[in-house]
Amino acid sequence: MRILLVGAGGVGTAITRIAARRDFFERMVVADYDLTRAEAAVAAVADAGGARFAAARVDASDEEAVTRLMTDERCDVLLNATDPRFVMPLFRAALAAGAHYLDMAMSLSRPHPERPYELTGVMLGDEQFALDDRWREAGRLALVGMGVEPGLSDVFARYAADELFDTIEEIGVRDGANLTVDGYDFAPSFSIWTTIEECLNPPVVHEADRGWFTTAPFSEPEVFDFPAGIGPVECVNVEHEEVLLIPRRVKAGRVTFKYGLGEEFINALRVLHQIGLDRTDPVTVTAKDGTRVEVSPRDVVAACLPDPAALGDRMHGKTCAGTWVRGTRDGQPREVYLYHVVDNAWSMREYGCQAVVWQTAVNPVVALELVANGTWSGAGVLGPEAFTPRPFLDLLTAYDSPWGIREQRSA
DSSP states (O other), rough: EEEEEEOSSHHHHHHHHHHOOOSSOOOOEEEESSSSHHHHHHHHHHHTTTTGEEEOOOOOHHHHHHHHHHHHHOEEEEEEEEEEHHHHHHHHHHHHHHHHEEEEEOOOOOOOSTTTTTTTOOOOOOOHTTTTTHHHHHOOEEEOBOOOOOOOOHHHHHIIIIIIEEEEEEEEEEEEEEOOTOOOSOOSSSOHHHHHHHSSSSEEEEETTTTEEEEEETTTTTEEEEETTTTEEEEEEOOOOOHHGGTTTTTTTTEEEEEEEOHHHEEEHHHHHTTTTTTTEEEEEEEEEEEEEEEEEHHHHHHOOOOGGGGGGGGESEEEEEEEEEEEETEEEEEEEEEEEHHHHHHOOOOOOOHHHHHHHHHHHHHHHHHHSSSOOEEEOEEEEEEESSHOOOOOOOOTTOHHHHHHHEE
């Protein structure tokens, strides 16, 4: 397998460090708008199979340039490690190059223009699923939402349906952490651009008898007790791809996604929204010398905050991603939480990557290995829940990244 990895930020860099320890691929071209970032990612794995890696510069918004790079490098698959703004140009470029495609976040949503907190508008991934026929006709696979959440959480949902339950009443993806960052009162552990997009858009809920509908941001707060010493964290509804993906393949009465943000983080996001700093459309800024520039307020916020990938040596604690499932087995009620925990001290010691980006990055590498060896195959636009889950979970463990199951209530 020959891979084009687009995006050499925190997750992209973690992908190279994880992949360097595996032998399922022939070549990985690491491409970024900033060539120095791509070169740094490649240099970091020079002592671990670095001959298979190469750096390149590419603008992720330039479909033709990405297609040319894929063709020139004879790449079989495009792995998208950029933020969601670039999903569609990269998605189309991979199709044009006759390659497979994999991402960790799907095409952006647009709220309903009149009733945003009741009805869905354009949902996450709608633009990608609209091209499903073209991917099927080409005989190529677009594996979408294959990070940790979405991604591993979807695999957990399918595993629960296949092996743990006879009927499922509710699937709730629950994400929480006890991470702290020395020296910062407000330092997101993941891309603030993506975090704003997820947290301030209307969250989507799916119910079997109602379909998809929306609620207000941060709705339905609940305290969820996370394993591995993380403990109770208040979680709230957030827009996320699992709610759009899981119901396509797994039958459940209700599907939700809730994120443990914390009151301080929620208040900061609300203030950004109130003063318009969450906007992506450019505004005109006049400098002291009279120079006028166009700038996106959200990009300014991102520029003012520390790079999440560079915070690992100041971070402490663990992050947990998982899927809570309630239903029946053999006529008896059952409730479980399938989870994956990463300790920041471990990920920094073993890979030099902070826990959140490492946890996101390991899952697409596992998926690519399954595609490379033919265990996972298909054509069209498919989410992780479309595939047999056990091989993925077994291989994840082989990557020295075990997962767990906690019985919430005895069967």
